[in-house]
Amino acid sequence: MRELTLWTLPNNGYDTVPALREHLSDFHREHAGIRASVWVRTPRTLWERLLTAAKEGTSGPDLVQIPSHWTSTLARLGVLADLGELDPGLDLGRWPASMRAQCRLDGTPHVYSLPWWAEARVLYYRRDALKAAGCAPEDLAAWEGFTEVCRRAAKRALSSCGLQHPVANPNPRESVSLADVAPCVWSRGGDLFAADGTRSLFQRERAERGIADYFKLLASGAMPLKGESGLAPLDLFEGACALQFSGRRPPPVPRAGPRRASALRARGRIGAVPFPAGDGATILSAWNLGVLRNTPAPREAYALARWLSSGSPASAYARAIGAFPAAEGPAVMGDEDPDLRGVFEAAFARARMIPNLSVLGSLERVFDRSMERQVREVARRRWSPETLREELIHAASEVDYILSFHAA
Amino acid sequence: MKARHETLYRIHTRLNRVFQTEDALLEAGVRLIGRALHADRIGVFLCADGDLQLRYALHRELWLEMDEVVHLADASPLARLVEGRRASLSAVSPHAVLYVPLRSVAGEGEALGTLRFERLSSRRPFSAAERMTAGLLAAELAQNLERTRSGSARRRQLKRLEALTDLAAVFASSLRVEDGVKLILQGITRHFCLDRARLYLLDRERSALRGEVSADLRGRSSSLRGEEIPLKGDHRFARIMRGEGPDPIMKRYEERVVYLPLSVQGQNIGLLVVDNLVSQQTIPGEDIGLLRSFAGQIALAVDNQRLFEEVQALSLYDHLTGLAVRRYFAQRFQEELYRVERGGAPLSVVMIDVDHFKGINDGYGHQVGDLALKEFGKLILKRLRKIDFPARYGGDEVVILLPQASAEDAANIMGRLLADLRELRIPVPFSSAKELSVTASIGIASYPEDGRTAEDLLQRADEALYWVKTRGRDGVCTYRQALLERPSAADR
Numbered sequence: 001m002r003e004l005t006l007w008t009l010p011n012n013g014y015d016t017v018p019a020l021r022e023h024l025s026d027f028h029r030e031h032a033g034i035r036a037s038v039w040v041r042t043p044r045t046l047w048e049r050l051l052t053a054a055k056e057g058t059s060g061p062d063l064v065q066i067p068s069h070w071t072s073t074l075a076r077l078g079v080l081a082d083l084g085e086l087d088p089g090l091d092l093g094r095w096p097a098s099m100r101a102q103c104r105l106d107g108t109p110h111v112y113s114l115p116w117w118a119e120a121r122v123l124y125y126r127r128d129a130l131k132a133a134g135c136a137p138e139d140l141a142a143w144e145g146f147t148e149v150c151r152r153a154a155k156r157a158l159s160s161c162g163l164q165h166p167v168a169n170p171n172p173r174e175s176v177s178l179a180d181v182a183p184c185v186w187s188r189g190g191d192l193f194a195a196d197g198t199r200s201l202f203q204r205e206r207a208e209r210g211i212a213d214y215f216k217l218l219a220s221g222a223m224p225l226k227g228e229s230g231l232a233p234l235d236l237f238e239g240a241c242a243l244q245f246s247g248r249r250p251p252p253v254p255r256a257g258p259r260r261a262s263a264l265r266a267r268g269r270i271g272a273v274p275f276p277a278g279d280g281a282t283i284l285s286a287w288n289l290g291v292l293r294n295t296p297a298p299r300e301a302y303a304l305a306r307w308l309s310s311g312s313p314a315s316a317y318a319r320a321i322g323a324f325p326a327a328e329g330p331a332v333m334g335d336e337d338p339d340l341r342g343v344f345e346a347a348f349a350r351a352r353m354i355p356n357l358s359v360l361g362s363l364e365r366v367f368d369r370s371m372e373r374q375v376r377e378v379a380r381r382r383w384s385p386e387t388l389r390e391e392l393i394h395a396a397s398e399v400d401y402i403l404s405f406h407a408a
Numbered sequence: 409m410k411a412r413h414e415t416l417y418r419i420h421t422r423l424n425r426v427f428q429t430e431d432a433l434l435e436a437g438v439r440l441i442g443r444a445l446h447a448d449r450i451g452v453f454l455c456a457d458g459d460l461q462l463r464y465a466l467h468r469e470l471w472l473e474m475d476e477v478v479h480l481a482d483a484s485p486l487a488r489l490v491e492g493r494r495a496s497l498s499a500v501s502p503h504a505v506l507y508v509p510l511r512s513v514a515g516e517g518e519a520l521g522t523l524r525f526e527r528l529s530s531r532r533p534f535s536a537a538e539r540m541t542a543g544l545l546a547a548e549l550a551q552n553l554e555r556t557r558s559g560s561a562r563r564r565q566l567k568r569l570e571a572l573t574d575l576a577a578v579f580a581s582s583l584r585v586e587d588g589v590k591l592i593l594q595g596i597t598r599h600f601c602l603d604r605a606r607l608y609l610l611d612r613e614r615s616a617l618r619g620e621v622s623a624d625l626r627g628r629s630s631s632l633r634g635e636e637i638p639l640k641g642d643h644r645f646a647r648i649m650r651g652e653g654p655d656p657i658m659k660r661y662e663e664r665v666v667y668l669p670l671s672v673q674g675q676n677i678g679l680l681v682v683d684n685l686v687s688q689q690t691i692p693g694e695d696i697g698l699l700r701s702f703a704g705q706i707a708l709a710v711d712n713q714r715l716f717e718e719v720q721a722l723s724l725y726d727h728l729t730g731l732a733v734r735r736y737f738a739q740r741f742q743e744e745l746y747r748v749e750r751g752g753a754p755l756s757v758v759m760i761d762v763d764h765f766k767g768i769n770d771g772y773g774h775q776v777g778d779l780a781l782k783e784f785g786k787l788i789l790k791r792l793r794k795i796d797f798p799a800r801y802g803g804d805e806v807v808i809l810l811p812q813a814s815a816e817d818a819a820n821i822m823g824r825l826l827a828d829l830r831e832l833r834i835p836v837p838f839s840s841a842k843e844l845s846v847t848a849s850i851g852i853a854s855y856p857e858d859g860r861t862a863e864d865l866l867q868r869a870d871e872a873l874y875w876v877k878t879r880g881r882d883g884v885c886t887y888r889q890a891l892l893e894r895p896s897a898a899d900r
Contacts (some may be wrong), residue, residue, distance in 0.1 A: 014449075014467045042475035053686040054623045066519045077686065078626050173476040229499040230460075230478045230486060230507070230524070365688035366482075372477070376459070379479035399656045402685050 002300045004036040007061040009043060009287065011117075012321040016040045023317050025183045027307050034300050036063075043067065047361065048239075054079045059071070060292055062301040066113060068102035068286040069354040071363035075105040075112040080290040083111045094327045099286050102356045106197070113288035115307040115326030119247025120284045120347035121170075121183060124272050129153055129161045129242035139274050143187060143213055146243075150222045153242045161242070164234070168224040168241035173313040174225045174379070176214065176371040177394040178354060178364050179283055180245075185210035187277030192367075197357040198403055202367070203389075203396035211392065212385050215374060219383045225375065236270070247285060248322035248330060249333075249340070271280035272343045274350070284351030286326055361404045363399050370395035412541050415444045418825060419545060423552045425770075430463075433556045437468045437549040438523070444540055447525040453478065454510075454521035456683050462524075490519045494541045503527055506534040508542045512551035520550050521682070565694060571599035576709075588713055591704060593623035596682065598696050603686045606632060609678040609710065615639050617649065617679060625687070645679055655678075663690045670707035675757045687840055721805055726800040728778055729785025737799030737807060741862045744797075744809055745771065748855055755855040756818035759869040760807040763847045763881040764791060765804035772836055772844065780834045780846055787832060791825050815854040815886040822850045822884045847882035849873055851890070 010016050020038045026073065028035060039061065041049060046064070053060035054077055066074065073081045084090055090111055093102045123140055125159055130137065133152040139145040149161055149164040171180055178192070187191060190207030201207055211348055217223040227240075228232035232241035250270055253263040255372045275282035289305040291298055314325040315332050325332055332342035354360065370391050377383040419440045427433035439449050449467045451458040451474065462476035480487040487848040489492050492714050493899045495547040497507040509519035510537055523546045525534065534542070575595040576783045604624045608617040619632025637643045639650065644658055648667045658665070668680040675800040680703055684691055724736045732740070741757070748755045753825075762768075762784065769777035781804065788806065797809040810818045825846060851873030859865040868887040875890035 014465075014470075016470070017470055040472055042473050044475050045473045047687075048689065051689060052601065055598075055603075055687070073686075084630065136807050174479060175477060226478065228501050229505040231502070231526075232476060234502065289616075359686060362686045375477075376479055377860075378479060394657065394660055398660055401657070401661075406686065 001033050002297050004063060004297060004301055004304055004306065005061040006036050006063045006065070007039050007041050007046060007049075007343050009067075009168065010040050011287075011323070013064075019315065019320050020317075023313070023340050024321065026313065027304065030307070031303060032303065033301075036304055047365065049075065050079050051077070057075060057294075059294070062292055062295040062297055063289055064290050064292060065116065066290055067290045067354075068113065069356045069364075070106065070114065070361040071102055071288060072106040072356045072358045073087060074297065075110070075156045076288065076358050078293055080112040081293045081295070081298055081302075083114065083291065083302065083305075084109075086291065086298055087306075091193060096327075096329075098353055099326055102286060102353060103288060104356070106356055106358045113290040113306050115289055116287050116314060117321070117323045118286040118326045118329065118348075118353040119323045120247050120285060120344065121247045121275050122195050122272050122343050122347050123275055123379040124236050124244045124246055124250070124270055126161060126163070126242045127269050129158070129163055130161065131269075132160045133242075137271055138374070140243075140273045140276050143184070143276050144279045147216075147222075148214075150243065154222060158242065162239065163242050164240045165222065165224050166242050168235040168244035169203075169215055169218075169223050169225060169233045170235075170245050175375050176218070176320070178371075179285055180365050181211045181214045181371070182352075183275050183277055183281065183283045184213045186281050186283075187275070187279075188213070190340050193355060193357060193360075193399075195353065195355075200363075200396040200399040200403070203392040207391055208385075208392055212388055215378065215383060215388060218375070218378045223351075224281045225379060238265070246282075247323075249344075251322065257336055272340055274343060274346050279350065282351045283298070284348065284353050286353065307373060359402060362402055362406075366398050366402070412537075412544070415541070416548065417546055419444065419548055427552070427556045430553065430556055430558065434464055434549070435466075435471045437552060438464070441469070441523070442466050442469075444545060445525065445538060448528040449526040450685075451524035451526070452521065453524065455518060460486065460490065460522060476870055481807070486522070489522060492517070492519065495543055498534050500531045500533050500537065504530050504533055506539060506542060508539070508554065510546050510550040510556055513547050514551075520553055522546075523549070526545045535605070540897050561694065565698070568599060568695065568698050571595065572698065573801040575599070575724065576702075576705055582817065588709065589613065589706075590623065590629045593621060594627055594629060596699070596702075597623045597625060598627065600691070600699065601689070602682050602691070603684045603689075605680065605682045607678065608632070608635070608637065609714075610639075610649070610676060616659055617645055619680075629708055635698075643866045645681070649676055649679060661685070664688060666691055666696050666699060668703040670703055670710060672707050672711045676709055677714075680706060710776075722801075726785075729781055729800050729806075730789060731785050731796065732799035732808065734799060734801055737797070737801070737809070738862065740797050740799075744811055745862060746861075748811070753812050754817075756810040756813045756815055756816040756824055757853055757855075757865045757869050758810060758818060759801070759851045759866065760806040760808070760822075761849050761873055762804040762879070763849055768844065768846075776834065776836055776844065780844070783832055783834055784829065784846065784848075787828055788825065791828055792821070796821075798872065807869075814853075815852055815857070815888060818852045818854065819884055819886055826850060826882070826884055848883040849876040849881045851876060852884065852886045854886070 008016060008020060011018055017038050017040055024036050034322060050060060068211050092103055092111065095115045102117065103111050103113050105112055125137065125140065133149060135149045135152060139149050153166045182192060185207045188206045188210035190210050191201045192205060192207065193334050218225060236244035250267060253267050254260045289309055291301045291305055315328060318325040324330055330341050330350045333341040374383060374388055374391055377387050422440055423437055426442050436453055438452060442450055449465055452464040453462050460478040462474045465472045465474045478486060480490060485497050486507065489497050489507055498682055499505045503522045506525040507522045510521040511519040511521060525542060535689055575592055578591050593607060597605045597862050598603065604622060606622040607620045611618045614719050617637040619635030621629055622632050637645050639646050648669060654662060664685055665683040669676050670678040670680055682699065725733060726733050767776065768780055792798060795811050799807050801807040809823065813821065829846060829848055832846055834846060836842060836844050851869045853859060853865045853868035853872060854864060858868040871886045872887045874891045875894055876885045
């Protein structure tokens with residue numbers, strides 16, 4: 001029996017391990033000689049542990065789930081195995097071109113990860129809250145309209161609908177990530193990094209305005225950093241907010257049972273529109289699977305990666321966590337919810353990805369640390385666009401310093 | 409009360425052993441606490457950067473890594489709990505929640521963190537007895553956490569010190585600076601878990617830092633020979649060498665980039681730069697301290713090795729011309745002969761004599777004569793191929809080994825050198841001419857046609873040189889050519 005260790009990210013919160021264990025039971029049936037165990041890592045601990053294992057030469061997992069834009073960084077550092085060497089006939093043709101690019105070491109044809117599942121952010125709203133605020137879904141087409149709806153919803157609609165806040169914070173860890181602000185930056189016509197990966201752009205005026213847009217939601221209290229009692233904030237699907245950015249589908253309605261009727265009613269109150277960016281451009285986040293270079297069982301680890309990312313298993317797992325299989329995207333929804341499917345199809349069609357630059361994983365850490373400092377300013381009620389500007393200028397210097405050494 | 413004491417005693421005995429890591433202790437401790445106190449979920453928050461960071465959670469028997477932050481606003485209930493101004497904090501919305509500080513009974517000042525107990529489907533608050541039990545269990549865990557942390561720090565420190573001692577021994581046994589620093593940089597990178605270490609040495613003549621070598625986390629080393637950083641510029645390394653403090657940008661990454669000036673007897677001789685820029689991991693303060701003290705040893709060893717290399721260079725090279733000395737030439741000549749005997753490639757040897765050098769010395773003084781030789785040496789070093797090997801053979805005699813060059817090739821190379829030499833002007837400040845031009849006579853012999861031993865080849869080259877001199881100097885001649893041109897005894 002070959003024992004494999006799979007490190008995953010918290011794909012569906014506290015239920016990640018049970019959901020994956022159940023999902024893997026099919027794999028275990030098909031591959032009697034392989035047994036996979038699951039460990040959940042946060043993005044921070046995943047990064048720390050992979051890098052420490054690479055430096056110390058200690059053993060890590062056999063297979064790992066990573067944000068797709070880490071592929072180049074981890075391949076370059078020698079953490080991931082070249083999948084082309086494990087499978088000379090490897091064909092990425094069934095995944096969209098944008099995702100294929102995120103499987104490779106930047107600027108080379110070498111494949112180091114396989115796409116698993118994906119999500120593209122849209123904006124969910126509560127129909128009753130919008131109505132009570134005197135607004136319509138069409139008002140959510142652009143960022144200005146969205147903030148106006150937030151303002152009006154705060155005044156009128158919350159108490160009448162039993163809600164607590166206008167917007168749910170998609171980030172439960174009292175922080176702001178690159179993925180949170182990226183669509184705001186793009187909607188302002190800015191960008192995060194130069195296309196050739198040689199310098200930062202997030203300190204420039206348009207990008208800064210986009211990031212400020214997001215922080216104003218936090219600073220104004222429209223989007224709370226934290227929930228009650230220091231717990232992660234509740235979201236729109238838990239009945240706490242009128243609006244929410246999310247790349248996931250709503251929680252499934254039970255097929256039968258006593259909770260079906262109330263769940264159907266709750267589901268009926270929820271609508272969705274594209275990300276309020278004018279042109280609908282949003283962020284597409286994909287999660288890939290990589291085989292560790294120093295695994296003692298590369299063939300078996302690759303077999304598990306292939307299985308997880310292949311048609312039916314990938315669709316089943318994506319459905320279980322409310323996401324989309326990387327290859328099929330919203331097409332897997334079939335006739336289930338035509339309106340929502342249309343919104344997600346538009347989102348996937350227009351979405352952009354964080355570039356898979358050769359040191360993007362490192363740059364993301366620098367950026368996230370800057371965002372943490374700004375969140376601390378918000379928490380202490382000291383945030384202002386000026387503090388953000390200063391922070392971005394310093395962060396850009398640090399990013400450019402790293403790029404000056406390591407840009408491909 | 410009795411049950412509480414029994415629980416405490418049981419947990420105390422189970423935790424009273426050495427845990428290798430903080431993670432292992434917390435998992436074991438929280439699992440024990442979870443069995444003693446009914447809760448659906450227990451979160452472990454640790455204090456960091458003035459905030460509380462949720463690092464782990466025990467959720468329905470699953471031990472999970474977490475990553476959430478609670479920013480501690482001034483005088484907030486949680487801040488007061490951490491500061492020790494309240495014993496616990498409980499809430500019932502959205503469900504029953506209890507926070508207790510992670511502080512040992514004897515602990516003073518801020519807590520190490522907090523434990524958070526949650527009952528997900530109940531709003532019934534935690535009772536006073538439960539709060540008391542939770543507080544005592546958290547104190548027990550905190551005490552073990554302090555002990556585990558200090559034990560881990562000691563083991564880590566010891567491991568680093570052992571590694572540094574080994575590295576120092578390896579470094580001391582290597583004779584060449586380049587080999588030594590490569591080993592030391594690779595060792596530092598590996599043992600201190602660094603992304604990269606770079607070494608720059610001071611070039612006093614050029615008033616600049618010159619790159620030497622870099623080692624990365626994959627164990628690869630690369631040359632930094634092309635890098636030169638002027639000490640007077642704005643470069644960050646120059647600031648450090650000038651003893652100036654870090655600029656605001658450097659301060660931002662001072663936990664991930666450490667600059668270690670290398671100094672011997674108060675004189676800076678170089679700079680060691682280590683970083684974690686790619687991994688973005690913090691370099692622990694205690695490692696920085698160790699690296700700083702080790703930098704002194706590196707500096708001393710580098711300085712000693714540089715002195716050794718300088719002394720060695722002085723004994724192998726002529727100080728005036730910069731060319732190899734005759735002894736070194738003889739050694740290299742022999743090596744080249746072994747090589748051509750095996751490989752069959754041609755080899756030529758050239759003997760050069762500066763024309764009328766005695767006249768220069770007598771007419772203009774030895775200083776001008778020395779200057780002429782110095783300039784001639786420079787010209788030779790500049791014009792020859794990288795594989796050629798020139799040496800000062802006697803007073804004004806120079807010999808050159810030209811590997812992979814036939815007699816004809818050698819004659820062409822020497823023809824060009826002679827043309828350049830004719831263009832050379834030696835300043836003579838106190839003469840009416842103000843400058844002096846120099847010519848030379850050059851004889852060439854080649855392996856194997858003119859000889860197979862060093863003595864034979866040098867003899868033939870000298871004979872060819874002599875033929876040039878008899879023909880009027882300022883020329884090049886191969887031994888074969890001299891044989892053809894020279895009148896035989898019968899003709900005379």
